[in-house]
Amino acid sequence: MALLNLTDMARMLSSLLLVGAALQLRAEAPAFDEYQVKAAFLYNFAKFVQWPLGTFANSTDPIGICIVGQNPFGSTLENMVQGKKVGDRTFAVRRLADTQQAGQCQILFIGATESKRTRGLLDAVKSTGVLTVGESDDFTALGGIITLRLEGPRVHIQIALDTAEHAKLKVSSKLLNLAEIAKKQP
Amino acid sequence: MSESLPKGGAGRRIAILLARLGVTLALSLGIAIVSGAQTPPPRDLTQFSLEDLMNVQVTSVSRKEQKLAKTGAAIFVITQEDIRRSGATNIPDLLRMVPGVDVARVDHSTWAVSIRGFNDVYANKVLVLIDGRSVYQPVYSGVSWYAQEMPLENIERIEVIRGPGGTVWGANAMNGVINIITESAKDTPGGLITAGGGTDMQADRLVQYGGKIGQSGNYRVYGRYAHLGKSDASTFAQPADSKRTREGGFRSDWNLTPRDLLTVQGEIHRVDGGQTITGVIFQTPPITATFGQPVGDDDGNLLARWTHRYLNGSDISLQAYYDQSRVFANGANNWATIGNIDFQHHLRIASRNDVVWGLSYRANANRFSGNSLVAVNPQRRTDSLYGAFVQDEITLTQTLALTLGSKFEHNDYTGFEIEPSAQLVWAPNPRQTVWLSAAKAIRQPSNIDSGLQTISAVQPLGQGMYGLVTVSGNPNTKVEQLRDYETGYRAQISGRLSLDVMGFLSFYKNLQTTEPQVPYFNPASGYLVIPLVFDYKARAVSYGAEAFATWNITDRWKISPGLSLLNVSVTRDASSQDSAIEHTPGRAPRRSYQVRSFINLGRGFEWDQTLGYTGPLAAGNIPGYIRLDTRLGWHWEEHWDFSLAGQNLLSPRHAEFPDIHFVDHMQDQRSVFGKITWRF
Numbered sequence: 001m002a003l004l005n006l007t008d009m010a011r012m013l014s015s016l017l018l019v020g021a022a023l024q025l026r027a028e029a030p031a032f033d034e035y036q037v038k039a040a041f042l043y044n045f046a047k048f049v050q051w052p053l054g055t056f057a058n059s060t061d062p063i064g065i066c067i068v069g070q071n072p073f074g075s076t077l078e079n080m081v082q083g084k085k086v087g088d089r090t091f092a093v094r095r096l097a098d099t100q101q102a103g104q105c106q107i108l109f110i111g112a113t114e115s116k117r118t119r120g121l122l123d124a125v126k127s128t129g130v131l132t133v134g135e136s137d138d139f140t141a142l143g144g145i146i147t148l149r150l151e152g153p154r155v156h157i158q159i160a161l162d163t164a165e166h167a168k169l170k171v172s173s174k175l176l177n178l179a180e181i182a183k184k185q186p
Numbered sequence: 187m188s189e190s191l192p193k194g195g196a197g198r199r200i201a202i203l204l205a206r207l208g209v210t211l212a213l214s215l216g217i218a219i220v221s222g223a224q225t226p227p228p229r230d231l232t233q234f235s236l237e238d239l240m241n242v243q244v245t246s247v248s249r250k251e252q253k254l255a256k257t258g259a260a261i262f263v264i265t266q267e268d269i270r271r272s273g274a275t276n277i278p279d280l281l282r283m284v285p286g287v288d289v290a291r292v293d294h295s296t297w298a299v300s301i302r303g304f305n306d307v308y309a310n311k312v313l314v315l316i317d318g319r320s321v322y323q324p325v326y327s328g329v330s331w332y333a334q335e336m337p338l339e340n341i342e343r344i345e346v347i348r349g350p351g352g353t354v355w356g357a358n359a360m361n362g363v364i365n366i367i368t369e370s371a372k373d374t375p376g377g378l379i380t381a382g383g384g385t386d387m388q389a390d391r392l393v394q395y396g397g398k399i400g401q402s403g404n405y406r407v408y409g410r411y412a413h414l415g416k417s418d419a420s421t422f423a424q425p426a427d428s429k430r431t432r433e434g435g436f437r438s439d440w441n442l443t444p445r446d447l448l449t450v451q452g453e454i455h456r457v458d459g460g461q462t463i464t465g466v467i468f469q470t471p472p473i474t475a476t477f478g479q480p481v482g483d484d485d486g487n488l489l490a491r492w493t494h495r496y497l498n499g500s501d502i503s504l505q506a507y508y509d510q511s512r513v514f515a516n517g518a519n520n521w522a523t524i525g526n527i528d529f530q531h532h533l534r535i536a537s538r539n540d541v542v543w544g545l546s547y548r549a550n551a552n553r554f555s556g557n558s559l560v561a562v563n564p565q566r567r568t569d570s571l572y573g574a575f576v577q578d579e580i581t582l583t584q585t586l587a588l589t590l591g592s593k594f595e596h597n598d599y600t601g602f603e604i605e606p607s608a609q610l611v612w613a614p615n616p617r618q619t620v621w622l623s624a625a626k627a628i629r630q631p632s633n634i635d636s637g638l639q640t641i642s643a644v645q646p647l648g649q650g651m652y653g654l655v656t657v658s659g660n661p662n663t664k665v666e667q668l669r670d671y672e673t674g675y676r677a678q679i680s681g682r683l684s685l686d687v688m689g690f691l692s693f694y695k696n697l698q699t700t701e702p703q704v705p706y707f708n709p710a711s712g713y714l715v716i717p718l719v720f721d722y723k724a725r726a727v728s729y730g731a732e733a734f735a736t737w738n739i740t741d742r743w744k745i746s747p748g749l750s751l752l753n754v755s756v757t758r759d760a761s762s763q764d765s766a767i768e769h770t771p772g773r774a775p776r777r778s779y780q781v782r783s784f785i786n787l788g789r790g791f792e793w794d795q796t797l798g799y800t801g802p803l804a805a806g807n808i809p810g811y812i813r814l815d816t817r818l819g820w821h822w823e824e825h826w827d828f829s830l831a832g833q834n835l836l837s838p839r840h841a842e843f844p845d846i847h848f849v850d851h852m853q854d855q856r857s858v859f860g861k862i863t864w865r866f
Contacts, residue, residue, distance in 0.1 A: 032231065032681070040231035040239055048236070080232055154240060178236050180824065 037155050038135075038148050039077040042107055045131060045146065046086045050170035051106055052129045062092040066105035068121055070113040071095055099124040110134045110144070118142050127167050140182035145169070147182070158182050241741050241786075258589060258609025258621040259351075260286065260674055260688045260732060264344040266369075271784055271794040273817035273831025274338070275387040275412075275859060278331050281364070282798065282813075283782060285732040285748040286348040288774045290803075290843035291854040294386070294417040294427035295459065297331040298843050301348050301362035302692070303728055303754040303774040305843070311629055311666075313351065313359040316366045317451065318528070319489055319507045322358050324550050324569065325520055325562075327632040330513065333457050333483035335431040337392050337410050339378065339863075342369040348732060349690060350627030350670050352605030353591045356546070356573055357630035360668050370449075371396055371404040371439045377866040378408075384859030386833070389413040405438040416460055417839075417855060428460030429482075445495045454486040459515075485511035500533035517557035525549045542591075543576040552633055563637040563659075569598040571630075587611045599631040599663045617678040625670050631663035635698065635720055642718070652713040657700060657720075664722040669693045682738040689731045697724040697756065699764035723762035726770070728754040746782040772804030773844070790821035806844020812836055827863035832856070 046063050063086060065077065081091035094104065102108060102125050110121055112135045122132055122143040132144045139147040140160035145167065147158040157179040164171050231239070262284045274280045278297040282289045288305045290298045300309035308328025314321050316336070322329050344366050351359035374396045382390040389412060396406030416428035435453035442448055459481030489507035496502075509524040530544035548571040554562040577591025592606035607625035614620075638659035645653040674688030703717040734748035754771035758764055780798030787793055795816040802810040817831040834840070839855035 036231055037239060040234060041236075043232050044236055044239065084232060156240070175236065178240060 033076075034150065034155070035073045036076055036080075039073050039080050041148055041155065041157070042077065042109065042133060043081055043084065043091075045107060045133070045175070046089075046091070048172040048175040049131055050172075051131075052168040055106065055129050056089070060088045060090075062090045063107070064092050064094060064105045065107045065109065066094045066096050066102060067109045067111070068096050068099065068114060069117075070111055072111050072113070102128075102130060105130055107131045107133060110139070112136050118144070129167055129169065131164075131167070131169055146179075156180060238741075256587075256611055256613055256619055258611040258623050258674075260348040260672065260686075260690070262286075262346045262348070262686075262734065264346065266342055269338050269341055269344075271792060271817060271819065272782075272796070273794070273815055273829065273833065273859065275382070275390060276331075277334050277336070277338075277344075277366070279833075280338070280344065281346070283746075283748070283780070283796065284346045284348075285734050285750040285778075285780075286362070286730075286752075287346060287364075292843045293853075295332055295414055295429040296427065298773075299329070299331055300774065301346075301364075302690070302730065303752055304361065304770060305773045310358070310632075311360040311668075312362045312364060313355055314364045314366070315355070317368055317489060318491065318505055319487060319509060320524075320526070323511075323513075323522065324524075324630075325522055325552050325554065325633045327358070327629065327634065330483065332429070332459075333455065333485065333511075333513070335410075335412065335433055335455055335457060336366075336368075336435075336453075337394070337408055339380065339392065339394075340368045340374065340406075340408070340437075342367050342373070349623070349672055350605075350607065350625040350668055352627035353577060353593050353607040353625065354542075354575060356575070356593050356595050356605070357571070357597065357603065357628055357665075360627045360629050360666070368437065368451075371406045371437045374406045375404070378863070379866075380861060380863045382859060382861035384831075384857055386415060386855070386857030387412065387859050388415040390859075390861070399438065399440075402442065403438060403440040405436060407434075407436040409434040417853065430458045430460075432456045445497075447493045449491045450489070452486070452488040456482070456484050458482040481515045483511065483513050485509065498534075500531070502529070502531045504529050518560050519553075519555045521553045523551045538581045540579040540581075541576065543574070545572075545574050547572045554633070556639075560638075560640045562633055563639055567633055567637075571595065571597050585612055585614050587613075597630050599636065600665050603628050603630070603665060619674075619676040621672075621674050621676075623670075623672045625668075627668045627670065629666040631665065633659075635659055636661050636663050638720070645716070647714065653705070653716050654708075654713050655716045655718065657718045660720040664696045666697055666722070667695050683735065684737075685733070685735045687731070687733040689729070691729045692727070694726040694728075696722040697726055697767070697770075699723045699758060699762050699767050702763050721762070721764075723759040723764070724756055724767045725759070726754060726756040728752065728771075742786040742788070744784045746784075747780070748782075749777070749779045751777050769805055772806075775801035775803060775810070777801040792819040792821070793817070794819070800842075803844065806841075808841050808844060811840045811842070825865050827865075828861070829863075830858070830860045832858050 042065055065081065067073065067077070078093045081093060084091060096102065096105075099108070099121050108125060108130050110118055110132060114121065115136055118134065118136065118139065119142045125132060126143060131146065133146045133148060134144045135148055137147070137149065140158055140163065143163060145160055145164045149156050149158060157175070159171060159176065159179040160182040161171070161176070264280055264283065268283065269280060272280055272283065278289050278291070278299050281287045281299060286301055288298070288300050288303070290305060292298050292307055296307055298305045298307050298309060299312070300306065301312050304311050306328070308326055308330070310327035312329070314329045321334060344364065347363045347365070349362060351363040355363050374394070376396060378392065378394040380390070380392040391412070392408060392410045394406055394408035396404065399405055410431065410433050412431040414429045433453060433455040435451070437449065437451035440448040487507060487509040489505065491503060491505040493501060493503040506527045511522050513520045526546070526548040528544060528546045530542065532542045535541055549568065550571070551568040553566045555565065556562065573593055573595030575591065575593040577589060579587055579589045581587050589609040589611070592604055594602065594604055596602050605625070605627050607623065609621060609623040611619060611621045636659045638657060640657050641654060642657045643655040645655060647653050670690060670692045672688060672690040674686070676686045678684045699721050700718045701721045701723065703719055705714050705716045707714055730750065730752035732750045734746060736744065736746050738744045752774060753776060754774065756768050756770045758767050778798065778800045780796060782796045783794060785793045795814065797812070797814050799812050800810060802808060813833070814835045815831065815833045816835060817829055819827065819829040821827050834854055834856045837856065839853040841853050
């Protein structure tokens with residue numbers, strides 16, 4: 001009677017678990033959380049963007065990365081850039097409630113949670129030499145410079161080149177080659 | 187009996203098969219292994235180049251997925267990416283990737299799809315929903331896969347629950363539920379034109395446009411034409427298993443307020459079967475019947491759903507739909523009109539109880555006009571089905587949750603039915619879940635069960651005498667019952683590897699049998715009538731296991747192996763004379779294995795394949811077979827996608843299901859399909 005064949009069932013299950021254990025041995029390399037990857041992009045932008053003259057007081061003035069509103073990175077971003085240097089500059093990560101203190105920011109991250117006030121925030125820092133980075137599909141259309149957009153399991157970069165030029169930012173061709181250039185806004 | 191596993195052999199055979207699959211895959215993926223043979227990436231992402239960062243796969247675990255990972259049920263989710271990369275052109279072929287689902291192509295346009303055995307062209311133990319609308323036809327208890335056409339591009343995901351889902355979904359969610367969910371109109375803006383063609387699916391064209399309505403609304407409208415060619419070899423001189431689909435539809439989603447979402451959608455379909463032949467069903471006197479009349483399906487539906495989220499996190503939804511269909515085949519017609527309304531309320535009580543409860547009502551009006559072989563009595567019938575369900579997920583400790591619930595449902599055949607379930611979920615950490623469940627589910631009787639009248643065979647008895655075998659429904663219907671016990675283990679073993687393993691033990695009772703009655707002589711026409719009448723005199727026990735894993739071997743190469751093992755045995759009551767019922771287990775493979783592989787070759791190229799083995803079927807002596815499907819896709823610029831897919835590449839054709847119906851042909855054949863997609 002099939003019901004009594006539980007030993008067979010136990011055997012099937014144990015062989016499945018063995019397969020699982022065998023697979024486990026081969027898989028040390030981790031995948032990353034979305035915001036770990038986005039944090040790494042923010043760090044990289046510091047290397048591939050040149051800010052206008054006079055942005056920094058001196059050659060060791062840190063690069064300010066600011067997060068407006070809700071912080072989706074947790075402590076990832078701080079930990080990642082701690083002790084890192086681009087040229088002689090270290091990093092300073094700040095959290096802002098709004099753009100009032102955005103003067104100390106070279107990179108301003110506006111997360112998807114701030115969608116309602118994105119346009120307002122962007123207008124406040126327009127043409128001030130701040131590299132604005134967002135996540136929503138319409139970020140560049142609203143006047144942002146770089147969108148980090150999730151496409152399937154990967155993070156894509158979209159750059160509004162004209163907006164960047166307007167803010168007097170020089171974006172390295174290396175970054176431009178990899179990014180998608182956003183269509184000009186009328 | 188022959189259905190039990192040889193002792194000690196199962197483990198070894200699995201190992202051999204997996205090894206065999208592994209070697210074949212490794213050989214066929216030579217390029218991938220070379221391109222993927224890079225050292226594991228360093229943990230510090232700041233060491234990554236921009237190119238590397240762009241290729242890193244992220245795990246964005248949404249709340250819903252987290253919830254899925256903690257479900258006390260066997261669930262498999264087919265994502266839009268799975269759909270795109272499968273190269274499939276129809277829904278049944280997509281379901282092949284789900285361990286535990288049996289998919290057999292009976293002829294070119296007919297499929298048999300079931301979960302955990304009991305497979306048939308109208309398998310009656312699996313509920314199928316499209317955006318919450320049931321496509322399980324109450325008239326004949328089953329899903330006509332022939333008629334389930336939709337643009338696969340618009341499917342967001344397909345959730346396949348193996349095992350009973352009666353507590354939430356009600357009757358007929360017995361062996362499983364297949365939930366097809368389309369994308370919100372918000373996610374499909376702009377134009378989409380696809381043109382595909384091949385040896386099997388000869389034409390598949392979709393034209394779609396989506397946009398905004400005012401500030402808060404989004405819409406899409408589409409039209410599609412598809413022509414599935416006939417098979418190239420046939421039991422008939424000219425195959426009749428082609429079909430043409432013409433369909434159109436729309437979906438609109440409105441954010442009435444930030445907390446209110448309204449969805450209104452509708453579709454019309456027309457599916458026409460190929461009819462180039464006149465086939466003879468019976469040519470022996472006294473009955474000669476031929477078929478040559480059209481076969482097809484017309485249907486249309488309209489659905490509206492309103493969801494409101496309260497500030498405290500609870501939500502309510504109200505959904506209503508209207509569905510009208512006509513199925514026609516060989517002169518018989520069935521008109522069905524269904525109106526359905528569902529209300530659902532999800533709330534938290536105290537801090538420990540996550541409660542969902544709901545009410546539902548369905549009216550189903552049916553009219554059947556038969557042909558010379560089939561009739562349903564009464565011809566017109568209107569049934570109502572109403573019910574309530576409640577389910578409470580109780581947080582016992584930080585890591586342990588107990589879910590209890592039941593459906594209480596009234597149908598016009600057997601009155602009140604109760605479908606309770608309990609699930610215990612233990613998640614000792616966010617990466618692992620162990621679950622146990624017990625549930626009761628039913629299959630509700632249908633019009634056919636109570637009122638069918640058909641001639642199923644003519645038997646020459648010698649000396650010019652004929653016996654006429656008739657099959658009749660039985661007004662004294664019963665529900666088929668399932669008691670099911672399951673356990674499973676789900677683990678995110680590392681950032682790159684996840685595993686899902688489960689086992690089940692199911693007890694069925696009151697399974698439908700066909701019982702011979704005393705034959706009688708019909709002097710007027712001079713033949714012997716051998717009547718068979720439906721009854722409910724069989725039991726079954728089944729057990730088995732299903733497992734699948736997802737393994738990101740490198741950032742560019744992912745594989746998903748899966749397997750399912752099934753053992754069903756059916757026993758009839760001492761009073762039953764239906765010996766055929768005991769062959770039911772032979773209609774589903776006892777084992778199947780597969781490996782899917784996804785490779786990103788870079789520069790927008792993708793190379794994907796599926797290699798799978800399906801075990802033999804005892805019914806019809808269908809041998810086991812190995813399928814290899816492959817697809818090469820190229821994403822160009824932003825707006826263009828090109829793909830070329832080959833299915834069943836290893837053999838010109840193979841049989842997948844026995845000929846137990848009047849279908850044309852029983853083989854699935856090698857095919858190639860190319861497609862161009864333009865988005866603007």
